[in-house]
Amino acid sequence: MLDDLLNDWLAHFHPEFQGIRVIGDRWSANSHRIKDFLARNQIPYRWLDIERDADAQKLLTYAEAQAPCLPMVLFADGEAQPNPDNLQIAEKIGLQTQAANPFYDLVIVGGGPGGLAAAVYGASEGLRTVMIEREAPGGQAGTSSRIENYLGFPVGLSGSDLARRAVTQAKRFGVEILTPQEATGIRLKDDYRVVTLADGSELASHAVILAMGVSWRRLNVPGTERLTGAGVYYGAAQTEAIACQGEEVFVVGGANSAGQAAMYFSRFASKVVMLVRGESLTKSMSQYLIDQIDATDNIEVWTHSSVIEAKGDNNLEALTIQNSQTGESQTLPAKSLFIFIGARPYTDWLGHDIARDERGFILTGPDQAFSGQTIEPWRLERDPYLLETTVPGVFAVGDVRHGSVKRVASGVGEGSICVQFVHQYLSNL
Ligand SMILES: Cc1cc2nc3c(=O)[nH]c(=O)nc-3n(C[C@H](O)[C@H](O)[C@H](O)COP(=O)(O)OP(=O)(O)OC[C@H]3O[C@@H](n4cnc5c(N)ncnc54)[C@H](O)[C@@H]3O)c2cc1C
Incomplete structure (x- = not known):
């Protein structure tokens, strides 16, 4: 306490x-x-x-x-x-970047809410657990300025608070958290699952939980690639907000993440312009956020609007914005553009054994039977456990999983219950 x-x-x-x-x-x-x-x-x-x-x-x-x-x-x-x-x-x-041991009961790839929950439950139930995180524990949730729908926090909490508490809790149970460290491969060796890291080292374990979540989709219009980090940012509301004090800020996206970012910027920026492709926010954003945005004087929502070019030599200086209804475009001075346009899983490194859907999300449990894909037949007599991938002993939780709900609470829920299936798997080894 x-x-x-x-x-x-x-x-x-x-x-x-x-x-x-x-x-x-x-x-x-x-x-x-x-x-x-x-x-x-x-x-x-x-x-x-x-x-x-x-x-x-x-x-x-x-x-x-x-x-x-x-x-x-x-x-x-x-x-x-x-x-x-x-x-x-x-x-x-003094962050831990190398594992202390060559072998663990459970290796978790990804330190978002799903991975952190799996780590807490795994270690608290006696499994020697290591978690690999390539950026920072907290994942997407860690970049959220205010999570308002997480059970038990009636006034909301910031993603960094949630991440800090979860990391403290995981470490208290003895979880090793390797960060920044990236998983780049996974292979089977007898009963062991061997995860390769970006520095070439390997970690062997009995079971693996994949919790890699999703990363921001890139906005592919002229200028954005070149100016990323120099006025064009993906997520990153918390890191750059103070630098935007008194300036005009543009936010691309119409979902909750864009809405939260707009609300956060409104505390620092003179004006926040939300550029939304659709005709309104109602289809893509929670009503509570729409109400907050409506009630905030310095946020403007421009519907039917898309960025078609980012301009500037060394940093962002102007944006060309097109209105899809009128077909007209205008170029406006701009110093900061924050992009929140959906996300995709980065699962290419997993190889063919772990089946994914056409968008790269990992199939688990009963999904496999309905996938319609020609995948390596499941060779065991038992059915796959609920969150198990097409490789026995390798599980997937949270946003990276096909059909997942994509909320903090569901990632936490899946990470927690997955440990039960890990136990069942280990008891049958
Ligand atoms: C700005 C924002 C606001 C949001 N607000 C809310 C909200 O208010 N309420 C809500 O319920 N949900 C919200 N969400 C959604 C919620 O954050 C996600 O559903 C949740 O974080 C998913 O958790 P996850 O553990 O599955 O994946 P993630 O949070 O995506 O975490 C995955 C982690 O895996 C790491 N990783 C990926 N690949 C590798 C690899 N090869 N090796 C090592 N590490 C790897 C990543 O760096 C990342 O840290 C928000 C999302 C964003 C972006």
């Missing part, structure tokens, strides 16, 4: 800053990457914009930095690293 209270207090207490400083240019994609990585892993840092902050240049001189060195990360012990990658930062700040 005391730990819980102290953790809550620590998450909101802001003493005089003595930790990590990130010095950079607001429009650099690497500055954005580093800030996003630190923020999503709940590592406090101070951002110093080289163009706006007088201390930035002084600190660079003090660190004896040679140009070009930006973005520069200054750690609390005085070490300065120019443009470090996420793994270097993780190692420096």
Whole structure:
């Protein structure tokens, strides 16, 4: 109880800053990457914009930095690293990136709500559990500014609070959380499932739970690819909101994630323009969010509107927006575009044994019988368990699963009950 209270207090207490400083240019994609990585892993840092902050240049001189060195990360012990990658930062700040053991009862791939719930239940029920997360625990939910429909939190809670609590809980039960670390392959060796990691190392286990969720779909119009991280962002509302203070912000998308982001930006931006392809928000967004948006003076919803081009040399400077009803397009000055246009699973790395539907979502349990695909026949006498994939002992939960509900609570529910099927699987080995 005391730990819980102290953790809550620590998450909101802001003493005089003595930790990590990130010095950079607001429009650099690497500055954005580093800030996003630190923020999503709940590592406090101070951002110093080289163009706006007088201390930035002084600190660079003090660190004896040679140009070009930006973005520069200054750690609390005085070490300065120019443009470090996420793994270097993780190692420096003491995140666990390598597994302590070569073998586990349960390997979980993905640290969103589904993976975290599976980790808590697995470890609390005595399974030696390791969870691999390529960005930061919390997954998509960790990027949400306010989750209002999660049971037991009547005034909502932020995704980062949920992630922080879940990570504390998982670690208390002894889960090893490897981050940032990415699973790149999975193979069978006798009764073992072997997961390959991006650095070439391998983890063997009896059972694997796949909880990779989904990632933002890219907006494929001229300019967006080149300007990603330099004014064009996917998700990332929490990391960039403060930098948009007093500016006009454009949000693409008409679902709940876009609505939540618009509400969050409305606290910082002078105006938020939501660009929605359809005729209204009602088909795609929860009513409570539509009501909040209606009641917020500085949010405008432009229906029938799509971005057809992003312009700018080094950073976003203008957007061309087309109205599908009138066919007219207009080019407006813009510094920030946040894109929330649905998502897709990244499951190509799984190989052919683990069957997916045509969009890449993993088939589990009874789905397999109805998939209509020519998949490797199930060779066991028993039927697959409810959340089991076409490979015995490999399970899938949450958004990555074919037919999933795509909510925090359902990911948590599936992650939790999946551990029961893991136990059943292990008892028959
Ligand atoms: C902005 C936003 C707001 C939302 N708001 C709500 C809300 O208010 N209420 C609600 O119920 N739902 C909400 N959702 C939906 C909800 O967050 C998702 O349904 C939920 O997070 C799904 O959980 P998951 O564990 O299945 O996957 P995810 O949350 O997607 O997590 C998957 C994790 O796996 C990791 N990963 C992927 N591939 C690999 C790999 N190869 N190796 C290692 N790690 C990997 C990813 O980095 C990610 O962290 C929101 C989503 C977004 C984006």
